[in-house]
Amino acid sequence: MTMTTTTTTTTPAHEPPEATANLLAVAALPIDAATGDAVCDVIAESLGRPRGSVQLASNLFDDLGADSLDLLDVVFALEGRFTIEITRGALEQAARGDMTDDEFAPAGAISDAGLERLRALLPESRERIRPGLLPREIPRLFTVGTFARIVLAKLAEAT
């Protein structure tokens, strides 16, 4: 797939929404052991995998064999465990930030600028973020650690 990118250096005209700011703010933070363990527990139980096979670095699709419906199970289980909301809309918005659809994914695939943003948002999945990635494939980047960071962001947002 070929694509052309023309804008990579625009600066935000306004502050990103709070949820986005929080997601980005925690992207580089260490995951505390208690949250990490709890998220691993929930995901292991939700996917029916042995607890020992679920690590923060595990990719849900490639390492843990999840499919899109399993991903929903995980989202609902985490929402119940932590009393938070993790919507697809919020995740996509967090990925896109203040970029317009055209800036983020012109002609379907995510732009270079969008890929760079995703690498900042999902540092644990940098090597999976390659040209040609489609927006709907973003969940395929998610590791257990991604979910731990989302949980941390949502908990921070709630306080």
Add this chain to the structure above:
Amino acid sequence: MTRPMTPATTPALTTALTTALTTAMTPEAMLEHLRTRRSVREFTTAPVGRDVLERLIAAAITAPSASNRQPWRFVIVTRAAVRAAIANAVRAATEAIDGAVRTGAHAAEWGSYGDFFWQPLASAAAIIVPAVREPPDPLAGFLRSAGADPARFQLPSAMKPERCALGGAVMALQLQAHAEGLGSAWMAGPMVACAELEAACGIAPPWHMAGAIAVGHPAGPATAPSRKPPDDVTTWMEDG
């Protein structure tokens, strides 16, 4: 033992060829038949004959069941008015669920998923509604007759053997449909209109509807289902 060759295209030769092909079913051919079955959800308007539908049921009842209870019944609906009533009832019940989900935070994830519940029924030439009965548990009866509390024991009924048996029966039905060149899909979605469908099909306790099977001539190629690799779903315990 061998009959003299007859000219091509005679019924006798056709029968002989069919017999030869059937008896020549290899392990590889069997696996290929299993692997090429698809859940088909969109059908042409071509009808499916009663003789074919009878073969599907003949296949279904070959399935094993605990103590050979054969705890299944099948309501086969080809009558257009009843098929439409079934599809419409499932659609209406799905729309009620749609309405509820749309007010929540996960409306985007739900999307049009509910369409899967009724759309295959809308174009199916035949709708087969399986029913299942939970039979009395004779082992519990034996224990009670001896003054023992069945709750103190681990009993086979825990695995819901009647449901497992129905699963085998429907798989056999679907494989026969595949061999007939038909497509089929066994769906849990129609359970959203369980009460309406049981009434329409004359299913009453102790029988309970167990989803619905859409059957018909495929409208086009179905997507190949992905499967978890064998290593992901097996644990081997071997010598050596």
